């Protein structure tokens with residue numbers, strides 16, 4: 001498998017200023033040293049509570065914000081070296097709330113055709129044909145072309161947003177909470193559509209959600225993020241069968257078990273996440289962790305091997321998985 005996207009020690013720190021003098025009051029470490037690889041054609045999930053830095057990471061990948069540290073390579077080339085228009089064609093984003101991401105004054109036809117118009121692709125007639133084909137691809141009737149966003153249901157709006165994202169034939173689609181604003185019954189349909197499109201069009205997804213159940217349905221691998229850091233990375237199957245990081249365990253506890261005969265060990269997520277403005281020292285999860293040890297309060301754990309996962313080493317940033325002394 002070849003790497004489509006590589007993130008190396010990526011960081012984004014926001015300096016917050018305030019007061020009458022506008023002095024810097026602190027630094028929010030929104031993304032704090034993330035390394036990840038997305039292989040061509042795969043679907044990688046990014047999961048974590050609200051505020052852990054998922055959307056910031058998405059914006060960094062799309063080159064919408066500058067990096068404070070680290071490197072991002074797309075198709076082997078640093079994203080800062082890509083011509084902006086070319087990067088825009090190759091990477092697209094689908095957002096949580098299609099109502100605010102779709103221009104209310106534009107018809108569905110104009111919304112879906114807009115990227116083709118901006119990038120001056122094809123003749124007017126070709127763009128029209130392409131737009132209708134895109135609507136078909138996302139399961140919308142051609143008659144929807146003349147409607148406006150307020151005349152559509154939430155699920156239909158998200159389909160329009162997906163059609164627009166696909167217009168330029170991107171290699172990578174970053175989906176940021178694409179179903180979080182939808183009713184549960186509609187969520188399933190949109191997830192099925194996204195899954196089907198990925199295999200049909202050979203897309204690569206970075207799929208962001210705060211909901212491990214959603215990510216588990218659509219992703220092959222999952223990265224668990226906590227206060228700006230990836231704390232566990234594993235195949236979706238392995239992570240859901242046996243999460244290794246206590247935070248991943250707690251996220252899984254919130255996921256309902258479909259089989260009532262099967263009991264999962266409940267491990268409640270305790271308290272609120274600490275402020276990224278003043279993160280705790282050591283492992284940022286330690287104030288909430290039921291297994292906290294002395295070292296957790298002092299040092300952020302490196303990636304420890306926690307076993308094998310489809311032939312590869314499984315990694316978790318957790319002192320519980322440190323090799324015993326003398327190993």
Ligand code: ADP
Pocket residue numbers: 014028029030048049050051052053054055056057276
């Ligand atoms: P998520 O998408 O996981 O909910 P975000 O990436 O939106 O998280 O935010 C991560 C952290 O960075 C939050 O504490 C948020 O308040 C902060 N943050 C995000 N964008 C900015 C910004 N432009 N300026 C200052 N702080 C920001």
Ligand code: MG
Pocket residue numbers: 054055056176
């Ligand atoms: Mg977000």
